[in-house]
Amino acid sequence: MSLAFHTECNKGPERLDYWREMVCRHHVAVTPTFDRGADFNGHMRIDDWGPVQLSDTSFSSVEYFHGTSEIRSSAHDDFLCVLNLEGAGAFERNSEVIHYGAGDLLVYDTSQVYSLRFPTAARTISARIPRPLMTSRIPEADRQFAVHLSADRPTTQLAASVLKNAATLGRLPSESRCREMGNSLLDILCIAVKDTLGDDQVPSPAQALMLKRIKRALLEQLGDCSLDVESIAKSQGISPRTLNRMFASEGTTVMRWLWKQRLSASYRALSDGTVRQVTEAAFRFGFKDSSHYTRAFKKEYNLQPNKLVSR
Template sequence: MTTHFSTSTVEAPVRLEYWRDVICRTYVSVNCAPLDMALDAHVSVHALGCAQLSDISSSAMTYARTAESIRQAPSDDLQLCLIQGGSVAIAQSDREVLLGSGDIALYDAARPFSLHFAEQYRSLILKFPRPMLAARIPDIDRLMALKLSGDSKLGLLVNSVIRESVRFGEPGDELIAAQLSGSVADIVCVAIENELSERRRGDLRQLGQIERIKRFMINHLGDASLDIALIASECHIAPRTIHRLFASEGTTAIRWLWQQRLSTSYRLLAEGRVKQVSEAAINCGFSDFSHFTRAFKKAFGIVPHSLLRRLH
């Protein structure tokens, strides 16, 4: 179902209040500061499996998600902005990036950010549950507020896929919608991860070690016996070195592995890649199904069966 909202449907004195409510319900709780006295804004929202695709246009505006709004209305979604007209400055953490027409960037609803549209703009926004992208790019957090140029080959591909997804409309079959959202996420992640590989050229030896360990764990998610000793043996790296490498990223190898198992199980269920919850659990290295269900609910706030029910 496509939902449309427009400030033209309400009286001028209440337009800002109306628009802020639309933005908060559609995306995430933010503060809205119009830069034009005559607020004129429209958005069409399309369901795309577990993802959401929207086409939004507005007069000049600044949106800010603060620590206070995060406390009051937590969200773990990742959002991708594709500019169709105008420009936007996206600031998050210690980065700020300016996007023009065709350019793309990700930002994280779990951390403060600001979007500054200095002029009339139009953009496409893809909102993903974090596990959909985290299962594809394990270090997705490092990719926020990085520009993927709309003029690059991969940027042009992402532009084409997202624009065509809007024109395609909403599939009547929920399973097709889920599979389509997964395909879009695949293409987005290939393009965005390419940006990551270009930006991370620091300590190549340390980077090579931790990437090799992560790749091994991803390739063996279904092995319930994975532990530090086995990982160290297979990767020919001392256990203490593994602890040090992951500590530099603020985590541990086993906690990272656990997060990837949960994110991947979410992806398998949400995109209809498995037919039973037990299949997702086994594929991701969970042998105790009750434990899996409890961990899944704690991580995502829903039980795994609820994702399957949406598709059947």
């Protein structure tokens, strides 16, 4: 199936409502904020390649928010892979910001709370991938998964080329061929993800010791909301790729591990009375705002943090 829609057929505020409705209905449930208001322009073409849905999208500057209400309203349980062809973007979740530019890929789980910002006009190719097809190939792709694939890596370049060529074909192959090629496309993409995370999932003894040291250091910095993959790697004198590889050996990512430690530490602090206010817990343990912290806490423990305060 193929589908295309654009905002030119609508005028004024109607085009904003139209874009929001069509993106949510056919792509992913989000709440957009339009920098240019009624001057916003957008065009999206969607093609089905068997299990993988490819979208070629051009749009004015915009920010998309995907929160708990959007997660609940979504009919899909997917991962998204976004290739930037033009412009730059920023993906934010759990106080972590991932910046990516033209030629970069971003692969993330849509069951988490996140925002996606495009400060200038951009063009992207997106692949929507059903969860079972991703997790069967990438076991560590959990519900807080987000990985940036840099354009300077050969495997990223190959995956980006395949995505772009498939999404911009003038005429699609037959449905059966699309299904076969969609699975092959997904295999290539997952190889690029594995290459970024690190192929060797078993750390050497020296790496295991280094991993313990890194974890100890991070536990002492839980309140530092500026921590990201690059700054952590730099402070330890290693490359981001090496850092990713060491945590991938445990089926997680450094930011996912840090996020869980922050939540765990805040749970203990609220339980034993060390911290008496939810807002204090949020800021003490590295979250930038209390509302995001509350959502993350509820999702992790199925419990509102203020319930611990009142005990």
